[in-house]
Amino acid sequence: MQNEIKDVVVIGGGVVGTAILRKLSLYNLSIALIEKQPDVCEGASKANSGIIHTGFDAPPNSLEAKCLIRSRDLWPDYTEQLKIPYIPCGAIMVATDEDEKEIIEKKYIPNAKANEVEVEWMDRQEVLEMNPAVTDNVVGALSILGEAICDPFTATRAYAELAVINGAELLLGSGVTKITVTDDGFEIILENGREIKTNYIVNAAGVYSDHISRMIGDDSFTISPRKGQFILTEEEIDISQVILPVPTAKSKGTLISPVVFGGFLLGPTAEDQEDKEDNSTSEEGIEQVLHGCEKLIPGVRDYDSIRQFAGIRAVCSTGDYVIRPSEINKQFIHAAGIRSTGLSASPGIAEEVAEQLELVGLALNKKEDAKLEIPNLFDESEENVGEIICLCRTITRSEITNALEGPVPPTTIDGVKRRTGATLGECQGNCCIPKIIDILDEYKLIDELPLKGLQNSTIALKGGNQ
Numbered sequence: 001m002q003n004e005i006k007d008v009v010v011i012g013g014g015v016v017g018t019a020i021l022r023k024l025s026l027y028n029l030s031i032a033l034i035e036k037q038p039d040v041c042e043g044a045s046k047a048n049s050g051i052i053h054t055g056f057d058a059p060p061n062s063l064e065a066k067c068l069i070r071s072r073d074l075w076p077d078y079t080e081q082l083k084i085p086y087i088p089c090g091a092i093m094v095a096t097d098e099d100e101k102e103i104i105e106k107k108y109i110p111n112a113k114a115n116e117v118e119v120e121w122m123d124r125q126e127v128l129e130m131n132p133a134v135t136d137n138v139v140g141a142l143s144i145l146g147e148a149i150c151d152p153f154t155a156t157r158a159y160a161e162l163a164v165i166n167g168a169e170l171l172l173g174s175g176v177t178k179i180t181v182t183d184d185g186f187e188i189i190l191e192n193g194r195e196i197k198t199n200y201i202v203n204a205a206g207v208y209s210d211h212i213s214r215m216i217g218d219d220s221f222t223i224s225p226r227k228g229q230f231i232l233t234e235e236e237i238d239i240s241q242v243i244l245p246v247p248t249a250k251s252k253g254t255l256i257s258p259v260v261f262g263g264f265l266l267g268p269t270a271e272d273q274e275d276k277e278d279n280s281t282s283e284e285g286i287e288q289v290l291h292g293c294e295k296l297i298p299g300v301r302d303y304d305s306i307r308q309f310a311g312i313r314a315v316c317s318t319g320d321y322v323i324r325p326s327e328i329n330k331q332f333i334h335a336a337g338i339r340s341t342g343l344s345a346s347p348g349i350a351e352e353v354a355e356q357l358e359l360v361g362l363a364l365n366k367k368e369d370a371k372l373e374i375p376n377l378f379d380e381s382e383e384n385v386g387e388i389i390c391l392c393r394t395i396t397r398s399e400i401t402n403a404l405e406g407p408v409p410p411t412t413i414d415g416v417k418r419r420t421g422a423t424l425g426e427c428q429g430n431c432c433i434p435k436i437i438d439i440l441d442e443y444k445l446i447d448e449l450p451l452k453g454l455q456n457s458t459i460a461l462k463g464g465n466q
């Protein structure tokens, strides 16, 4: 890679950057993705509600609505081809009084129609039959049948895996520090001193996409961080759908959602802050989550939480997604400002970016042997399954070794967690992390066993994937 000139380099290994890499890997192109963290899915893409939104509430005619609408048709194939855990459970927006009902009727039903999303009014009895845990104060709800939940970790990783299978390069663990505009394209410098030449750049750096943009002198937008705190619980909650409140002007509000791999998520908050890195949780934030959720489901305060975490949304000064060539250099395409719906819209964003690249001169010739599906690479037969390592989630030894032998192997304990579900259960890794470390040690992937790393379970493995 040192002297080779890439056709396209994508900066940022979240769900947006990897979806774009997957799409570009279907063409005869030399492509790479640069991610500053040691794994893909380390930014907003790992800490969200995991909901595949239909776009029923997106501003009509916005780029966000356009990408969500395009994605709706693509998701069914994507979940099959990429083996993404996905449950089409639907969502309901619960009205707890006549004022909220009126907001739904006057705002959300017309908005959904404008975005061609099927919605219907559910009366109180229907709501309580399907979701008995919902508050007795419910007067009815807007049913959005097309909403679904999925595993955002698998989505991001599977995009990256398919791209790697199709020949893309992943450069993990060293961020972009400088971009120089050259006669034909760009020269990129990484933190580790490495230089990469490319004809086109796609800027998918999430909350840092304004920083990346400024590296070529483009200050056409700024990104502000907005934190969202969550509570994860394994209590039995008698709901079968995503339970949404009637949103406020600032956020979609705190919701309660089933999680594809078990349990329920409560949250998120919407807290504007200066720090792009601060994803800590706080007593006040958790209180806000409980306060918001108990309006929808009484008794949430009595639930045991197995984990609390936060993600950072990328709020853009333009108020919409920014997917276009830079005004400074048209070979530099932004995929930025993807605030609250980037998981849902990722298939559509990738289509948009590919079209933008073609419009500014990149030749997109289909690769004849490009794969669309993640192949079944592993022997899952009973005799090969082995010992159960994570008792809470019944994750076997072979599931962990399969992940270590996959196209994008994990480079941290968190990476093992996101690929297998191990450590995600009630004990949150207390029982299984030592066993996982033993397996990693057998694979000679750990330089040393820094026990302090267990605090956030991010133990860097040898070499990464560079």
Ligand SMILES: Cc1cc2nc3c(=O)[nH]c(=O)nc-3n(C[C@H](O)[C@H](O)[C@H](O)COP(=O)(O)OP(=O)(O)OC[C@H]3O[C@@H](n4cnc5c(N)ncnc54)[C@H](O)[C@@H]3O)c2cc1C
Binding pocket: 011, 012, 013, 014, 015, 016, 017, 034, 035, 036, 037, 040, 041, 042, 043, 044, 045, 046, 047, 048, 049, 050, 051, 052, 053, 174, 175, 176, 177, 204, 205, 206, 207, 208, 212, 227, 228, 229, 268, 310, 311, 312, 313, 338, 339, 340, 341, 342, 343, 344, 345
């Ligand atoms: C609380 C919360 C709830 C949400 N709920 C939902 C939901 O239910 N459904 C939904 O569709 N969306 C949801 N979202 C939005 C969704 O998570 C984001 O839109 C999406 O993850 C954005 O993806 P991304 O790839 O743009 O950003 P990120 O995932 O943040 O990826 C950007 C990457 O760029 C990397 N990077 C930054 N600087 C550099 C550099 N200099 N060099 C190299 N790499 C760099 C970062 O390390 C990061 O990995 C939610 C978000 C939050 C925070």
